[in-house]
Amino acid sequence: MKLIASDLDETLLSTDRTVSEKNREAIRRARARGNKFVCATGRGYESIQGTLEEIGMKDAANEYTISFNGGAITENAGNRLIHFEGLPFEQAETIFQRGLKYDVCIHVYTLDTVWIYRIFDGERQYLDGRMAFREFDAENLDFLKEEPLVKVLYVHTNRDYLNRIEAELADITGDLDVSYSSNRYLEFNKKGVNKGNALKFLGDYLGIPHENQIAVGDNFNDLSMIEAAGLGIGVQNTVQSMKGKCDVILKSTNDEDAIAELIDRFVLS
Known part of the structure; x- marks a missing residue:
């Protein structure tokens, strides 16, 4: 049995935000042979129910999802929470107060809601069809004081600007897990919370050894699981500066059935 952990946006999902027929069929064949396919996303598990339905895994017992960059692991049946680590x-x-000083949109994630401060039109368009959200204009998070908070992220489409912000936040990021995704997000999780540690937890939970774990992604919030897996794979559209850290780079992009290529080459061959 192999455990295949796949990022969603820009990896499993095509640009039109759907799962291609070839990818769906490859996942079905891999599961039919007893392998585990796990969606591993920076988004919340509530927001990916449509994708789980596409691949035949919505509400499925003994099937699992890694979400919030590893902040939560759920069994798909009833979205049963089996592991949670929040901020x-x-x-x-x-993090929110420091973000107010920059030209960024800010997301604040609870288990069931994405709260967004200073959203702009480009971000609305990017999120359309990906996830629901609620806007807020308060200049503090007191209204969420009793809620379980999962992560905070900054949004800007200039990666160099986000890099500069990260450098200027060095005084607080030593106690955080910091990552990048979708070439627009600078993400902050609790220290030690990342997709790699979530993959290790789930592998132990399922009794699937490290050497039988495969992880695939396209951006730096996927790197921890790519490095943690026995085989770490990047899709062809993986950000250039990360490609050298992957064991394998697929020939296919997310718009060219990359997950089907992975499954045919490394799971079913």
């Missing part, structure tokens, strides 16, 4: 309120509030 303490004080850390989330500090």
